[in-house]
Amino acid sequence: MTAPPDGWVKSERQRERERLRGRRSIRSGSIATASTVVVIVLLAWAFTGSPGWPRVRETFFDSERFAEALPDVLSGFLLNVKIFLIAEPLILVVGLLVALARTLRAPVFFPLRALAVAYTDVFRGVPTILVIYLVGFGLPALGLRGVPADLATLGVIALTLSYGAYVAEVFRAGIDSVHPSQWAAARSLGLTHGKTMRHVVVPQAVRRVVPPLLNDFVSLQKDTALVATIGPLEALRQAQIHASSTFNYTPYLVAALLFILLTVPMARFTDYLAVRSQRRRGR
Amino acid sequence: MSLLTVEGVWKNYRGHSVLRGVDLSVGAHEVVCLIGASGSGKSTLLRCVNLLETVDDGTIHLEGEEITAVRVDVDEVRRRMGIVFQAFNLFPHMTVLDNITLAPRRVHGVGRERAEHHARELLARFGLADKAGSYPDQLSGGQQQRVAIIRAMATRPRLMLLDEVTSALDPALVREVLGIIRELREGGMTMILTTHEMGFCREIADTVCFLDDGVLLERGTPEQIFTDPREPRTRAFLRSVLGDRGP
Numbered sequence: 001m002t003a004p005p006d007g008w009v010k011s012e013r014q015r016e017r018e019r020l021r022g023r024r025s026i027r028s029g030s031i032a033t034a035s036t037v038v039v040i041v042l043l044a045w046a047f048t049g050s051p052g053w054p055r056v057r058e059t060f061f062d063s064e065r066f067a068e069a070l071p072d073v074l075s076g077f078l079l080n081v082k083i084f085l086i087a088e089p090l091i092l093v094v095g096l097l098v099a100l101a102r103t104l105r106a107p108v109f110f111p112l113r114a115l116a117v118a119y120t121d122v123f124r125g126v127p128t129i130l131v132i133y134l135v136g137f138g139l140p141a142l143g144l145r146g147v148p149a150d151l152a153t154l155g156v157i158a159l160t161l162s163y164g165a166y167v168a169e170v171f172r173a174g175i176d177s178v179h180p181s182q183w184a185a186a187r188s189l190g191l192t193h194g195k196t197m198r199h200v201v202v203p204q205a206v207r208r209v210v211p212p213l214l215n216d217f218v219s220l221q222k223d224t225a226l227v228a229t230i231g232p233l234e235a236l237r238q239a240q241i242h243a244s245s246t247f248n249y250t251p252y253l254v255a256a257l258l259f260i261l262l263t264v265p266m267a268r269f270t271d272y273l274a275v276r277s278q279r280r281r282g283r
Numbered sequence: 284m285s286l287l288t289v290e291g292v293w294k295n296y297r298g299h300s301v302l303r304g305v306d307l308s309v310g311a312h313e314v315v316c317l318i319g320a321s322g323s324g325k326s327t328l329l330r331c332v333n334l335l336e337t338v339d340d341g342t343i344h345l346e347g348e349e350i351t352a353v354r355v356d357v358d359e360v361r362r363r364m365g366i367v368f369q370a371f372n373l374f375p376h377m378t379v380l381d382n383i384t385l386a387p388r389r390v391h392g393v394g395r396e397r398a399e400h401h402a403r404e405l406l407a408r409f410g411l412a413d414k415a416g417s418y419p420d421q422l423s424g425g426q427q428q429r430v431a432i433i434r435a436m437a438t439r440p441r442l443m444l445l446d447e448v449t450s451a452l453d454p455a456l457v458r459e460v461l462g463i464i465r466e467l468r469e470g471g472m473t474m475i476l477t478t479h480e481m482g483f484c485r486e487i488a489d490t491v492c493f494l495d496d497g498v499l500l501e502r503g504t505p506e507q508i509f510t511d512p513r514e515p516r517t518r519a520f521l522r523s524v525l526g527d528r529g530p
Contacts, residue, residue, distance in 0.1 A: 185372035188333050189386035189438065190362035199385060203376050 062250045069242040069251035076238035077258045080224040083156055083234070087224075088217060090160045095167030100197065102172055116168070123165035129226050132158040136230030152234075155227030163220055170212050174205030211277070214270040218263050225259070235259070286311045286473050287332065287442060292341035294327055294497075301327045303497040304341065309442075309475060309490075314468055316488035316505075317477045320520060323494040325477035326369075329444045332475070333366045345442070362390060365435030369447040371427045373419040373434070379406070380415040383434045391438060398437075405433045409463050425456030429463050436467070443467065445476035449483075461487075481525055485509050493517045 047053060101109070101116035123131065135158035139147055148154060178201045186196040228236040235258055239251035285308040294302040302324045309315050317325040330336040332343060334350065334357050343351045350360045374382050383405070384398040393401075406412050409429055419427055428448055435443060445464065449457040461483050467474065468487055478484050484491060484505065491508040493501045493516075501514045510530055512518045518530055 181368065181370060181372045182374065184335055185368065185374070186385075187358075188335060188361055188364075188366045189434070190358050190390040191386065192358050195389050199389060200374055204374075207376065 059247075059249050060253055062248055065242075065246060065248045065250040066254060069239065069254050072238045072242065073235050073251055073254045073258065076233050077235035077255070079152060079232060079234040080221075080227075080259075081262070083152060083159070083224045083227060084217075084221050087156045087159045087163070087220065090156070091163045091167050091220070092213075094160055094164035095171050096202075098164065098168035099171035099175060100202075102168075103175060103197065105193070120165045120168050123162050124169070126162070128159070128162045128223055129229060131162045132226050132230055134158075135161065136227075151230050151232040152227065155224075155230060155232060159220065159223065159227070163216065163223075166216055167213065170209050170216065171205065173212075174209035175201055177208055178204050211270055211274045214266065214273065218266045218270065221263050221266065222259050225255070285309055286313075286346060287475075288342075288344040289328070289332065290342050290344075292328070292331060292343065293339045294324070294331060294336060295339050300497050302331070302338075305494075305497070305499045307492065307499060307502075309473060311473055312471045313473055313489050314487055315475045315490045315492060316484040317475065317492050317494055318481070318484060318520070319494035324497045325494055326446050328494070329366065329446050329475060329477060332442075333364055333444055334360055335366075358390075362438065363440055364442045364444060365438065365440035366444040367428070367431050367435050367446065367448050369450050371419070371424075371431045371451070373427055373431055375419050378416050378418055379411070379422070379430050382419070382430060383437045386434070386438045402433070402437060405437060406430075409433060409466075410459075423456060424452045425459045428452060428456075428460050432460070432463050432467075436472075441473065443472050443474045445474060445478075447477055447479070449478065449480055479524070481509070481521070493520065495520070 050056075098116045098119060101112045102120075104113055126134075132155060136151065136154045139154060139157070140149060148157075175197075182200055182204070183196060186200040191199065225234065225236040228234055228240070231237070235255045236252075239255040242251035243249050287307075287309040289305055289307040292302050292305045293300060301322075305324070305328060307315070307328075317328065319325055327336060331338050338351050341351070342349055345360065345363065349355070374385070377385065380399060380402055383402040384393075384395070387393040387398040387401070388395060403412065403415060406415055411426060411429060411433070414422060414426060414430070419430070422430065428451075432445075432448070448464070449460050452460060457480065461480070464474070464476070464483075465487060476487075486505075488505050491503060491505050492499055493508065493512070493514070495516050501508065501512060501517045503512075508517065509521065512521065512530055521530055
């Protein structure tokens with residue numbers, strides 16, 4: 001709180017107003033708490049009261065199996081984190097380059113532009129899991145030299161191809177959202193197309209697309225589990241192994257909890273950035 | 284020889300002609316003021332001169348070179364001109380200093396130190412020395428427009444184009460912007476400006492041109508245009524904007 005300005009003595013009317021506001025905010029706080037408790041109790045009652053509950057509890061919420069699976073699933077999860085951390089910067093680079101290629105107007109660049117359009121059309125259209133299959137099994141089958149054999153690396157390539165197309169579109173939307181007058185101002189100062197892009201348009205575009213980009217990355221974090229389909233021992237794969245040996249599905253719950261632990265902070269960070277930029281615009 | 288020669292320029296938008304064969308010549312150190320109703324083609328003419336619009340017919344020569352030629356290097360031509368817009372168009376993600384030094388550094392290859400030194404000099408000259416580190420949205424409209432003019436000047440252009448630079452400002456801020464234009468004139472800058480400020484136009488212009496529906500209808504000294512216009516359309520326009528003070 002900042003100190004009150006000189007010469008201002010709070011009037012009796014203002015003090016009465018603040019008392020009423022305080023009372024009202026206490027009341028809304030208690031209503032929110034009470035209704036939350038009621039909802040939780042109702043949900044718990046509906047679940048545990050259902051006829052199949054004992055069976056479900058046994059197969060999904062077995063604390064013994066939970067403890068047993070945790071170390072393996074956790075070590076598998078570290079691979080998910082690694083795939084995510086390597087794929088994310090690659091996706092940003094691919095996405096930005098493709099978006100920039102689509103803005104090129106000179107005739108020499110026509111093939112590049114066409115390629116960029118084809119790339120985004122194809123990889124946004126094909127389900128991520130299919131891209132992972134095609135890259136994971138198809139790419140090594142070509143027998144080309146230099147193609148990595150490591151399954152996790154192939155997974156990173158597939159995720160980069162798939163998400164690169166989405167992120168390219170996000171960047172392109174950002175670039176398009178910079179007002180034409182900014183182009184006019186930069187070009188009139190003698191800046192070339194490339195320099196206008198680099199110094200004027202892209203910096204403004206990137207700032208605008210940070211929240212949607214983070215949203216795509218929340219989605220990427222959980223899609224790293226799709227890489228399980230081609231075999232590397234990440235969290236979902238480890239959970240599958242445990243589940244199939246005991247016919248108990250609790251290991252899946254372990255994996256799900258780990259993914260939530262990773263994505264929730266990212267989601268909250270996205271919210272925070274969105275609120276911040278809104279506040280800034282309101283200034 | 285004139286610095287800029289516009290000959291028979293046409294500009295069409297969707298079947299409607301905004302400029303219909305405009306001729307205009309501007310000598311070195313001359314200040315030309317374009318007046319006319321909204322939609323008469325004043326801004327379009329400036330945008331054509333800056334090559335932000337391509338002309339549909341006619342030619343424009345700058346320092347004897349035809350800049351409307353197909354093969355002309357547009358970026359090189361623009362380096363010799365500065366343009367200031369009604370809406371300032373400062374770069375919001377850059378400080379005032381970076382806005383001003385962007386073109387000198389990235390286009391003209393001036394070193395950072397020299398560019399910044401020159402920028403600070405210009406800022407100090409126009410009473411904005413303390414704003415070098417501010418961002419555009421922290422400045423008033425008048426300050427932003429002065430920065431925009433300084434940004435256009437920083438590349439030492441041979442011709443300045445000022446498009447309604449005071450129209451987005453309230454009267455108190457108009458004065459500070461007009462002050463800077465006055466100084467430019469004293470420094471011998473060649474300028475073409477469009478404005479609704481008739482008093483200022485009369486004071487600063489060497490030549491006043493009246494555009495009417497895409498045609499340059501009348502050209503003369505401010506004295507002649509404002510007191511004794513030849514064309515009835517000019518007279519009618521001045522009456523409508525000046526009221527009793529008109530001719």
